[in-house]
Amino acid sequence: MKLTWRKRSQPLEVKGCLAEGAAGHELRRKLLQRGGLQAVECDDLVVALGEEPPWVDGAVFLGRKGNLYLPTLWEPELPISWIVAGLTKLGEPPWLLLPDGRVLGMSEAWVL
Numbered sequence: 001m002k003l004t005w006r007k008r009s010q011p012l013e014v015k016g017c018l019a020e021g022a023a024g025h026e027l028r029r030k031l032l033q034r035g036g037l038q039a040v041e042c043d044d045l046v047v048a049l050g051e052e053p054p055w056v057d058g059a060v061f062l063g064r065k066g067n068l069y070l071p072t073l074w075e076p077e078l079p080i081s082w083i084v085a086g087l088t089k090l091g092e093p094p095w096l097l098l099p100d101g102r103v104l105g106m107s108e109a110w111v112l
Contacts, residue, residue, distance in 0.1 A: 002101070003076050003077070003078060003083075003101070004076070004077045005074045005075065005076055005077065005099045006074070006075060006077055007073060007074060007075075008072070008073055008074060008075050011063070011072040011073050012062075012063020012064070012065070012070065012072045013051075013063055013064075013072075014051065014052075014053070014061050014062070014063060014072060015049065015050070015051060015062055015063055015064040015069065016047060016048050016049040016050060016053055016061075016062040016064075016069060017047070017048050017053040017054075017056070017059040017060060017061050017062055018045065018046070018047045018048075018059065018060045018062060018096070018098075019045075019046055019056050019058060019059040019060070020044055020045045020046075020058075021044050021058075022058075023056050023057060023059055024041075024044045024045055024046040025044065025046075026056045026057075027046045027048060027053075027054065027056045027059060028041065028046045030054040030056065031046070031048055031054065034054060036050070037049060037050040037053065038050060038106075040096075040104065040106055040108065042104070045104075047062070047069075047096060047104065047106070049062075049069070049106065060098075061073075062096065064094070065080050066080060066084060067084055067087075067093035067094045067095065068080055068083065068084060068087075068093075068094065068095055068096075068097055069094060069095065069096040069097070069106060070096075070097055071098065071099065074099055076097070083097065087103065090103065090105065091105045091107065092105065092107040093106075093107060094106045094107065
């Protein structure tokens with residue numbers, strides 16, 4: 001079953017951002033200069049967790065609903081509690097869920 005998404009009526013409060021490719025490299029550079037935020041890096045994808053992530057052109061801002069990080073402008077059509085119940089089989093929370101179907105564990109975020 002594919003998870004469908006809809007645009008939020010109100011954006012979530014920013015709790016992080018995600019960037020890939022060249023934007024991911026730029027986000028990583030800014031995180032190393034600034035310090036103090038938690039981050040997860042996988043290949044050319046970088047996720048910064050915190051209330052004031054650095055601005056990078058092409059980044060997706062993330063909000064948080066319980067143990068789930070989500071894009072601030074989009075929400076899954078299923079209840080968050082159902083999604084979290086399914087994700088507990090994948091490892092420890094919190095998780096990042098993206099509209100393209102990717103799920104990333106954020107429990108191993110490290111502080112820059």
